[in-house]
Amino acid sequence: MSDIIMSKSDKKWMELALEIAERGAGYVSPNPMVGCVIVSADGQKIGQGYHERYGQPHAERNAVDSVNNPELLKGATVYVTLEPCAHHGNTPPCCELLADLPISRVVIAMEDPTPKVAGKGIQYLRDHDITVDVGLMKEEAQQLNEFFLHYQTHNRPFVTLKIAQTLDGYIAAPDGDSEWISGPESRAFVHKWRSQYDAVMVGRNTALLDNPRLTVRHVEGRQPKRIVIDGPLDLPRDLNLFTDQYEEKTIVLTHNKEKFENEADPMLNMLQSDYFRGQTLLVDEKGGHTDLDEAMRELAHLPVTSILVEAGQNLASALLRQRLVDKVECFIAPKMLGGGTKSVMGVGINRMSEIMEFRDVQWRQVGNDLLFTGYL
Amino acid sequence: MSDIIMSKSDKKWMELALEIAERGAGYVSPNPMVGCVIVSADGQKIGQGYHERYGQPHAERNAVDSVNNPELLKGATVYVTLEPCAHHGNTPPCCELLADLPISRVVIAMEDPTPKVAGKGIQYLRDHDITVDVGLMKEEAQQLNEFFLHYQTHNRPFVTLKIAQTLDGYIAAPDGDSEWISGPESRAFVHKWRSQYDAVMVGRNTALLDNPRLTVRHVEGRQPKRIVIDGPLDLPRDLNLFTDQYEEKTIVLTHNKEKFENEADPMLNMLQSDYFRGQTLLVDEKGGHTDLDEAMRELAHLPVTSILVEAGQNLASALLRQRLVDKVECFIAPKMLGGGTKSVMGVGINRMSEIMEFRDVQWRQVGNDLLFTGYL
Missing domain, CATH: 3.40.140.10 (Cytidine Deaminase, domain 2)
Known part of the structure; x- marks a missing residue:
């Protein structure tokens, strides 16, 4: 006050x-x-x-x-x-x-x-x-x-993890299908957010399995940058993120130095009519994965001041484990799957005393869903 | 209307x-x-x-x-x-x-x-x-x-499954600790419910690991019957449910016919000063477990018209799998565990088209927690 x-x-x-x-x-x-x-x-x-x-x-x-x-x-x-x-x-x-x-x-x-x-x-x-x-x-x-204040203070982007899950915390059915857990009102929120964050981020699995566009539809607004973590740098060239009209807004983060250096050769690129018009950033590897901490620092330089993470379980859990998430926006649909892919699994917590507690919590009904907002 | x-x-x-x-x-x-x-x-x-x-x-x-x-x-x-x-x-x-x-x-x-x-x-x-x-x-x-209307119509108890979980759907930390996920206001709700339902039900694991009392405390009200599913009929005699002042309100359901017939012998019981003063019911076995469908019919005869299930993952999931749950009351705490015991796992759903959708959904804030109420 x-x-x-x-x-x-x-x-x-x-x-x-x-x-x-x-x-x-x-x-x-x-x-x-x-x-x-x-x-x-x-x-x-x-x-x-x-x-x-x-x-x-x-x-x-x-x-x-x-x-x-x-x-x-x-x-x-x-x-x-x-x-x-x-x-x-x-x-x-x-x-x-x-x-x-x-x-x-x-x-x-x-x-x-x-x-x-x-x-x-x-x-x-x-x-x-x-x-x-x-x-x-x-x-x-x-x-x-x-976003601005966080970026000014910490020199890294403000990171919001978006989750859309069932009441029992599943984001995909056992057969892998993850479409339409949350309702249309919730999806409209997500499109609005995409227009407000500098960038939207997904992991390799989501890019590969869902082939998302991550664009702003359903609402008016600016198209965001689209970040995909592709450690081995071998996602197929025909994904929406690499071929649609916003191709130049796609940023690939990889730790495959050899492949990066080959593909980044400007002369080679010019000779190819279908070279990737987006941006590829090389970051270090850490434990077999792209170093997310360094990734955030690299993105801050572009500058990317805010990221909406629309990842699956792997990237979401990795970001939480490394304490790189500032805010969680979690849609809970009034449904149960009782199996499938959990929203979050493996963040390194073993005891109740280590539980992650949210600050400034807000619960809002959005259509039939419930939207949780909280800060970490 | x-x-x-x-x-x-x-x-x-x-x-x-x-x-x-x-x-x-x-x-x-x-x-x-x-x-x-x-x-x-x-x-x-x-x-x-x-x-x-x-x-x-x-x-x-x-x-x-x-x-x-x-x-x-x-x-x-x-x-x-x-x-x-x-x-x-x-x-x-x-x-x-x-x-x-x-x-x-x-x-x-x-x-x-x-x-x-x-x-x-x-x-x-x-x-x-x-x-x-x-x-x-x-x-x-x-x-x-x-409760009354359901009992009259279906000849079985109205069954409410109570869950207290983290945002990401965990009811216990990886080390097994499940205490105090939800806040004091949520726990007061549960005690009120205990006074309104005919009976509270837990499974064998919960009885053994948490040694709950399942009594009404924190609020005024009538003490409920306490049902514990103990298939092999070998829970230790010194659990709270079998020794406290409400021992006579405890009902054990077992499918161990041999042991049941031994222990149910009234002459033998009389000879023992510490015989169990509650009730033991024998029901059939089904796939290695106590047949829950039959259990509900047996309980209806007592009569038990309403049950608040405060079970762990196994019994909760089994009841959902067998479509024996009428209502879910789920407290969601603004916390994340990212691992541990999931509230529900294995209810036989494989595809999105089979998802369980709730009717007459209500979302209410209770203290810092969110209380979801929905009918199946």
Whole structure:
């Protein structure tokens, strides 16, 4: 909870700023989503804007540009969901933009932890005689940018494991079939998430057996990068991930150095009309498998700031075992299989005292299914 | 939904009748729970009662006896949650009791399907010039007496399987420990249920490994019968189920005919000061196990009309495999084990098309856990 006291109208405008910030979801990464609302001295909204796309203007710029009558900026309050930037990036620093206006107050939901900002934006505004209040709806602002904040803090992507299982924890029938355990409403959630995460990840088995597309359908939204862990680098070339219109968004992670070096030869690739237009990354091997810890670090460099893992049992359990999962989204269908493939098996726990407990748990009904959300 | 049209006050009084009926839960079996409210011609409640204990007066009798001024019965309406009985049992027929009163109307939630009643109570009242409306809050009344109705219809107990598992469907850690997966609020639910079901059932492994008491603690209520399936009839004599103060409420089911016949010898028992004061039932063997289908029929004769199964994986899966489970109550704790004992394994399903789908599903948060309720 914020320890600063704000008025009801302050809260209303910050809520609006958070709401419009979210429209940038999926488009602004690796930047944070930011929303900005400008309110005149007499309490009327005179401008609003959000960071729409990476490389394009920041929320503050868009909000200022949307003001029709600049006269009204005199004594106005600016609500912004993240501390205005203090450095020259693709755009000039927003703290300078705001300080040049005749506004009297800036309300900021949270500080930007990025070292280049980290309080400098706030200081700049205060140095220019603007009242700055920080912390209004801080939790909501942190929630909105959980991917960005995690990436800034840990230098690796925020990883969410998605599971769709029966009540008794099975993700596939004994004959291997895993289709349609959860209902259509749950699947729509997954497509929405795909449009919000930088990348979707699957393991070799899932790529091979299900031949998924991992694209956003059913809902509007940006197509994600698609990561497949293919240790031996020998998945068949005709899988959807390697042949469809989003081929360039596919990233293969392998630990087969020899094959990688052969296939990565640009001259050889040019000679082939059907060379793979996506990206292949080489990472170390660890115990016969692709080193997932290193994989995450490599992906962070691209940059990939957030990953939705739609893996089967092997990759899901491996990520949990290596404590690389930050959040679990688990759909539970009101059905029982009583056999088949368990969602998770083998994460190295032996005793109750080692059990993985989730934080900030939420249970929501989605169609006939139940959606569990929890943090690790 | 009922297709009869009732007034708002009709509904209010029937709701009250249903509410007081439930106070008999656990005490009236194998009778149904019944509640009765009497309302004077000018709309005042003048009496109420419920069936409190098996062998004691019915709800109608208690309600009539509670009326202080019999003058007010003239033109009154009687609300009763189940058709008044039409046969001489432990008490005289309630339809006669009501027909002898100067009341003008009886509102009944549902017909009694018992062959001895089955509309005869309603007919008797109508034959005595009393207006009878049937069907108000029928679904709620059926829900209230789901054990009784099932028992009447199928001649076997209503069986609820209780599961307490992690999100990923494990009921014990790899080292076998199963204690405290679910939270204290969930455990209070289980104790409440124990007081409402005729019996609680466990398998041999659970009796041996957990040495449970299966008693009602933490909440007020009647102690249930305790059924343990012990095929070879060789569980150690010092288990809680065989030695505590509720020893007489323990029922052992075995298929070891030889041992059963030895141990059941009343002369031999009398000679032993520590003979088992509970009950042992012999049922057939089927594929090396106690025949559960026959076990249910034997238990129905006692009579046991409802069973809460608090079993481990083996018995739970066997009951599901033989389609002997009517309802599942599954607590899901916000935790992951990623290994250990699965809640259910081996129910004979091989393909998605054979998946068990639940009806009338309910998801409720209980403390930090989620409680799933569904019918099979």
